[in-house]
Amino acid sequence: MTRILNASAAALLLALSFALVAAPVARADIIDVVKKRGVLKVGVKADYKPYGFRDPSGKIVGIEPELAKEVADKLGVKVEFIPVVSSNRMQFLQQGKIDLMIATMTDRPDRRKVVWIVTPNYYSSGTNILAPKKFGFKKWEDLRGKPVCGIQGAFYNKKTGKEFGAKIVAFKGTAEVYNALKAGRCVAFVYDDSALVAQLQSPEWKDYEMPLPTIDDAPWGIAVRHGEKRFHHFMADMIRGWHASGRILELEKKWGVANTPFAKAMHAEWRYFETGK
Amino acid sequence: MEAFFEWFRWLYDETGINLTFVYDAYDRERMIDGFLMTIWLSLVCLFFSVIIGIVGAWLQGSPLKWTRRLVNGYIQFFRNTPPLVQLYFFYFAVGNLLPKVATDYGGEAPLLGNFAWAVISLSFFAGAFNVEIFRAGIEAVPRSTVEAASALGLTRLQTYRHVTLPLAFRVILPALNNNLVNLVKTTTLAYAIAVPEMLYVANQIWSDNVNVPEMMIFLLFAYIALVGILVWSMNRWERSLKIPGFGTS
Structure with a gap:
C-alpha cells in the first residue's frame, strides 16, 4: 500500500510541475510576431457548413475563412487555416497554436475569462434541433427521456439535458452526429440554428425539419489571446468595418444563408461609419 | 454535506480553482455516473x-x-x-x-x-x-x-x-x-x-465551465486511483497464488 501512496505522491508532484510550466510568460506583441512570421494562423471550423468547412478538394472555405483572409490581407501577411473544434478552440488560442479564433464561438461571460472576445460581435445564432419529421416535435419538453445527439463542447448540451431532460449523446464532430442521426441512434441533433438551416437546404435531409422555437439567441465572438491589446483593437475595427460595409450580409448571400436579423441590425447600426447616414 | 459542497464554491470565488463537479448538483451527478460507468465498462x-x-x-x-x-x-x-x-x-x-x-x-x-x-x-x-x-x-x-x-x-x-x-x-x-x-x-x-465514461463527462464539464486544468488534474488522479486499486489487487492475487518454482516471490 505504501508503494501506491508513494507513487501517488510522485504523480501529484508531476501534475503540479505541469501546472507551473503552463504559467503565462511575457510575450511580444502578436501583430509584430505575425508580421515578422509573414503568416496569420487562424483557428476556424472545418465541419460547420457554410461558416467553415472543407470543399471537395479538402480546402477549408466558408464565411469565416473569408473573414480571416481579409484580416490577413489587412495585415499584409498570408493566412493559414487551422481546423479547430468546440472543445479545443480556446486551448489552441491560449497555447499560441493559433493567433486568432473565428470559430462560431458563442460569446459567454465565462469564456471571456479565458480569452479576449472582441466587441462588437460579428454574428449571432440560437439553438434548435434537426429531427426527422415523423417524430413531430413541437416543444423542447418533447425531448424528455429521449437520446439527443450533440457536439462535444457545445454549451447548450447541458441546458438540453438539464432543463428539458434529454439524454445527450455527444460526438466529436458533425460527420459522426449526422451518421448517428440517420442510423436512428438519436431522435434529434441539438445545434446552432444557423448551421442547421444550411444543412436542411440539401436534398438528403428532406425528411427532416427544424421544428422547435429557437432559444438562446446569442452573439458569436471573435477571440484573441488574453493581453493582446493592440490586436484586440485592430480586430474591433475590422468587425465594425464589416458591419458598416454590409460585408457580413454579402457573405451570407454568397454562401446561401438567409440574411439573419442580427447581421441586418448591426449593418443598420454601423452604416454611418461608411455612409454618414 | 451541503457545507462541504459550498466550501468548493467559496474556493472557486476566492482562488479561481473551479471544481464544479463538487458543488454543482447536476455536474456532480454526471461525474458520479461517469465514474461508475468507467468502473463498469472496465470490469x-x-x-x-x-x-x-x-x-x-x-x-x-x-x-x-x-x-x-x-x-x-x-x-x-x-x-x-x-x-x-x-x-x-x-x-x-x-x-x-x-x-x-x-x-x-x-x-x-x-x-x-x-x-x-x-x-x-x-x-x-x-x-x-x-x-x-x-x-x-x-x-x-x-x-x-x-x-x-x-x-x-x-x-x-x-x-x-x-x-x-x-x-x-x-x-x-x-x-x-x-x-x-x-x-x-x-x-x-x-x-x-x-459512452458517458469519465473522460466524456469531464470533457462536457470543462466545456461548460472552462475549467480544463482542474478537470485534467482530477482525471489524472482518478485514473491513478483506479489503476492503483487494480494493480494492488492483482499483486495480492499474484502473491496468494505463489507456489515453489512458479510465480513471483
Missing part, C-alpha cells in the same frame, strides 16, 4: 478479455489447422489496428448494418448501442493481447508435465483446465497485469462513440 471488458484470452489460447493449441488459422487471423486483426479505429469501425460501419429494432419512443435504432459496441471492441482488442500472453504462459509449462498428465489419462481439455492453465497462470500474471492496466486506460477511447 465487463476485463472479464470478457480474460475469457477470450483463455479460450483463444486453448484454441490456438488445437490440432485442427483452420481453428488455429482463425484464431491467428483474429489476433492479427485486433492487434494490428488502433483501438480507436476499431471503435469507429464497429459503431459507425458495422453497427449501422445491423437490423433495427423499435425503441420505446417510437423510432428505430440499430440493435446494439454504444456501450455494447465499446464492450465488444475493447474486449476483443485486449483479448487479442491476452491470447498471446496466455500462449506464452502455456508454452512455459514443461512439456514433460503435460505428457505426464496425458499418461495419467487426462483429455486435452482436462489437461488444459487442471494442469496447464493453473501453472501457466502463475507465469503470465505480471504480463496480464500490464495488459489489464492498459485496458482500463483504453476505456477512455469509448468517449469517441459517446
Whole structure:
C-alpha cells in the first residue's frame, strides 16, 4: 500500500510541475510576431457548413475563412487555416497554436475569462434541433427521456439535458452526429440554428425539419489571446468595418444563408461609419 | 454535506480553482455516473478479455489447422489496428448494418448501442493481447508435465483446465497485469462513440465551465486511483497464488 501512496505522491508532484510550466510568460506583441512570421494562423471550423468547412478538394472555405483572409490581407501577411473544434478552440488560442479564433464561438461571460472576445460581435445564432419529421416535435419538453445527439463542447448540451431532460449523446464532430442521426441512434441533433438551416437546404435531409422555437439567441465572438491589446483593437475595427460595409450580409448571400436579423441590425447600426447616414 | 459542497464554491470565488463537479448538483451527478460507468465498462471488458484470452489460447493449441488459422487471423486483426479505429469501425460501419429494432419512443435504432459496441471492441482488442500472453504462459509449462498428465489419462481439455492453465497462470500474471492496466486506460477511447465514461463527462464539464486544468488534474488522479486499486489487487492475487518454482516471490 505504501508503494501506491508513494507513487501517488510522485504523480501529484508531476501534475503540479505541469501546472507551473503552463504559467503565462511575457510575450511580444502578436501583430509584430505575425508580421515578422509573414503568416496569420487562424483557428476556424472545418465541419460547420457554410461558416467553415472543407470543399471537395479538402480546402477549408466558408464565411469565416473569408473573414480571416481579409484580416490577413489587412495585415499584409498570408493566412493559414487551422481546423479547430468546440472543445479545443480556446486551448489552441491560449497555447499560441493559433493567433486568432473565428470559430462560431458563442460569446459567454465565462469564456471571456479565458480569452479576449472582441466587441462588437460579428454574428449571432440560437439553438434548435434537426429531427426527422415523423417524430413531430413541437416543444423542447418533447425531448424528455429521449437520446439527443450533440457536439462535444457545445454549451447548450447541458441546458438540453438539464432543463428539458434529454439524454445527450455527444460526438466529436458533425460527420459522426449526422451518421448517428440517420442510423436512428438519436431522435434529434441539438445545434446552432444557423448551421442547421444550411444543412436542411440539401436534398438528403428532406425528411427532416427544424421544428422547435429557437432559444438562446446569442452573439458569436471573435477571440484573441488574453493581453493582446493592440490586436484586440485592430480586430474591433475590422468587425465594425464589416458591419458598416454590409460585408457580413454579402457573405451570407454568397454562401446561401438567409440574411439573419442580427447581421441586418448591426449593418443598420454601423452604416454611418461608411455612409454618414 | 451541503457545507462541504459550498466550501468548493467559496474556493472557486476566492482562488479561481473551479471544481464544479463538487458543488454543482447536476455536474456532480454526471461525474458520479461517469465514474461508475468507467468502473463498469472496465470490469465487463476485463472479464470478457480474460475469457477470450483463455479460450483463444486453448484454441490456438488445437490440432485442427483452420481453428488455429482463425484464431491467428483474429489476433492479427485486433492487434494490428488502433483501438480507436476499431471503435469507429464497429459503431459507425458495422453497427449501422445491423437490423433495427423499435425503441420505446417510437423510432428505430440499430440493435446494439454504444456501450455494447465499446464492450465488444475493447474486449476483443485486449483479448487479442491476452491470447498471446496466455500462449506464452502455456508454452512455459514443461512439456514433460503435460505428457505426464496425458499418461495419467487426462483429455486435452482436462489437461488444459487442471494442469496447464493453473501453472501457466502463475507465469503470465505480471504480463496480464500490464495488459489489464492498459485496458482500463483504453476505456477512455469509448468517449469517441459517446459512452458517458469519465473522460466524456469531464470533457462536457470543462466545456461548460472552462475549467480544463482542474478537470485534467482530477482525471489524472482518478485514473491513478483506479489503476492503483487494480494493480494492488492483482499483486495480492499474484502473491496468494505463489507456489515453489512458479510465480513471483
